[in-house]
Amino acid sequence: MSWKPLLSRWSQEWIRSREPGQEDPEILRAGWLGFAPATEDAVAAAEVRIGRTLPPSYREFLLTTDGWRHAGDFVDRMRDTSDIDWLRDIEPFWEADWKDLCYENPAPENGNPLGRGLLISREADAGILFLDPGDVDAAGEWAAYNLFAWSEGPTRYPSFAGLMEDLYASFHSLNHPEGETSESWDVTVEQARRAALSGAVDTAAQALEQAEKFGRDRATVLRAQLQLFLARDSMYTRQSLSRWVGSASESADFPDDPLFTAELLPVLFADHIANAHPNQGTVLQSAMYDERTHLVIGEYQARLRRYGPSFDFGNPEFDALIRQALREHANDSDALWEAVCAALVRWRPRTPDHIAPIVLLADPILAETLTPERGRALLSQPRG
Structure with missing residues (x-):
């Protein structure tokens, strides 16, 4: 050495x-x-x-x-x-x-x-x-x-x-010191983002894991999206989501970032409904301790109480196909999965750092259909 x-x-x-x-x-x-x-x-x-x-x-x-x-x-x-x-x-x-x-x-x-x-x-x-x-x-x-x-x-x-x-x-x-090392990891993160969108999921995941260790917040946002499809119930995924929430609240784009409000927040609410119990808090509960995220979460919760759960799956072409798939195949997991795969070619990112349609996991029927094996298959398709 x-x-x-x-x-x-x-x-x-x-x-x-x-x-x-x-x-x-x-x-x-x-x-x-x-x-x-x-x-x-x-x-x-x-x-x-x-x-x-x-x-x-x-x-x-x-x-x-x-x-x-x-x-x-x-x-x-x-x-x-x-x-x-x-x-x-x-x-x-x-x-x-x-x-x-x-x-x-x-x-x-x-x-x-x-x-x-x-x-x-x-x-x-x-x-x-x-x-x-x-x-x-x-x-x-x-x-x-x-x-x-x-x-x-x-x-x-x-x-x-x-x-x-x-x-x-x-x-x-x-x-977070400035200099050669941080700049080098930022280049790696951008390469990983492109690799993820091309379907090279393992290449992207490995690079983002290393970049996240060096405190690159963008790597956290990108990696958490992959992990939600690959292992959404794991401790490491929850840790990544918590870090994402923490970095998002400090961003200048918050709370107007649609990747947070339209994609991540519905997933956090769905996770809270499924997993909250007295002996273990959820990522959503942890997020409430931050004043800025508390306000955004409160606004989302008020909409839920008034209108009930209703998801925006993204750009109109993709949103329409997913809604049609749910109407026609809600009771047939295999047919629903095939419809999601067919719709994916119409999906477009909401922001430059949006690399996967994670809001699908907020819908309980889609979440049950999208097993980790199917999640990997979805991420392996070129998209966006």
Whole structure:
């Protein structure tokens, strides 16, 4: 791994993202979040002290910078060759029952990594970063973890390099720094939008997932539309929808954006009706906490009470065909699906970021007809 280009870009983006008075004078002077490189002797001494040869990506990192500051927004300082050591010796209180921590992610089969982990973070927000010498791949890389008291359990990465790439993405997601990286991801998002409309659903979904990790709000809007057809009841889809609602309320186009008011909002109401119960809130309920979305939701709810559920399926040609399909095939799922497929050639986006007719899922008959398998088939058709 060639660390210098990534770390230099990260440093400059961090400096640009600071508000006046937030800057660290030392970092400003050096233009660098790291420190001087470790010497080979310093790395070798650390390896003798811990009794293990360090994994390649971490070793090269130390030879580029002996320590690091501001690794994301929750790790203020990482350790260097002088103080990396075994977690059980430095912070033994973290050595808990690993299975209890892994309620979101599966526990590793080869024991508790906390008992053998190498602690590499020094100052973090109720959390730690560590490497697992008991989980090594063919290239000699140790699995890496982050674990925070406020998170949904530990997250595993295949290597230290993978952990750092995720921390870099987290920095982008929370700070939105301008520069080469953001511009590059914006190009990727536009390419993914075109790929989605051409029917290349997996290509688009994979690119948008990565762009979303870097905090590109447009990627969230596009990806959520795909997920609604592919896995609309999954936890990840609900998370994407929540992020979409949050970013929409901050947009200058809100509340006049028809993609939100005519497409997403009917789907959120349908989801709320189907899934609301005392022990679990819905995306719609969460959206009510924001003053701007609260007003838009209230207006939509008033229309529902006055006129009952009535959906605008989009441009007149497509809307007419879908209404006809519902009249003629409401009791025949296969015939209704065929009619939707035939109508899709007439569908047109409401806005540039509209890539799929998600409002179809607000109608209970269409929602039942459009299974995930059929949803994938719909997204695989060129449209718009």
